[in-house]
Amino acid sequence: MDKSEVEYVLITVKSGTEEALDIKIYKNGILARRGCGGLPGVTISGMSFTHSSAYFDQLMQSVSQQILDENINHEEEIKTGSLEYLIAFYGQSANGDQGERAEWTKSTGLRFFMDEGTSFRHNLLGFADGFAIEAMKLTNSWYFDIVMLALENMRSDALPEQTLVNAPKTEEGLNKDFQSYFEQISKKELPEFIKDKRYTDHHGKAHQMAIEIEGQSISYKFGSTEQV
Numbered sequence: 001m002d003k004s005e006v007e008y009v010l011i012t013v014k015s016g017t018e019e020a021l022d023i024k025i026y027k028n029g030i031l032a033r034r035g036c037g038g039l040p041g042v043t044i045s046g047m048s049f050t051h052s053s054a055y056f057d058q059l060m061q062s063v064s065q066q067i068l069d070e071n072i073n074h075e076e077e078i079k080t081g082s083l084e085y086l087i088a089f090y091g092q093s094a095n096g097d098q099g100e101r102a103e104w105t106k107s108t109g110l111r112f113f114m115d116e117g118t119s120f121r122h123n124l125l126g127f128a129d130g131f132a133i134e135a136m137k138l139t140n141s142w143y144f145d146i147v148m149l150a151l152e153n154m155r156s157d158a159l160p161e162q163t164l165v166n167a168p169k170t171e172e173g174l175n176k177d178f179q180s181y182f183e184q185i186s187k188k189e190l191p192e193f194i195k196d197k198r199y200t201d202h203h204g205k206a207h208q209m210a211i212e213i214e215g216q217s218i219s220y221k222f223g224s225t226e227q228v
Helices: 054-060 065-070 123-152 171-184 187-194
Strands: 006-015 018-026 030-034 045-049 072-075 082-093 104-115 163-166 206-214 217-224
Touching (some): 006 054, 006 104, 065 123, 082 123, 123 187
Parallel strands (some): 072 104
Antiparallel strands (some): 082 104
């Protein structure tokens, strides 16, 4: 598959049956993500229609033609528990759709389905892990806003107008995701996530967000500001 043909990148990381990360980045500007790469998995998910290829273009800078030519599907016997990395690339839609309803006719990728205690080593396994981390870093600020919309019903002015969020329906589920998210996210990056942003509540009132970090403890609050 030629690099110029790639229209969509899928990245998933799973431990056993539990999903740690699911990221979809499309050339047409669709961006979707669930999770932070750790366990327990964060179940809050979001999708935005950015109408820009910026995320896709930046991520694809790390992908060489050699990687697209590999098409690895490594599977091994599972004795203690499974760990799976999947990096998939899709292109050439048969039905003209370039998003979630596309019927892709070309695909390639890297899949490593391994036992947790594996001694298997491969240079592209390192690439898969690093690529997943890179995709997370690229989308972390956006995903933070997805989490705030799900947890606090506060909408960032940085989120595209066409944004969908899916979150647990119970208070217990939301609290679990709250704990998992803030345990897994890089605390030193949090101030950057809120820089120059305004968050609007369901009444249309704008707020500034402040974050306080003390050791492993994180607290945040929304302060009212004039809406612009």
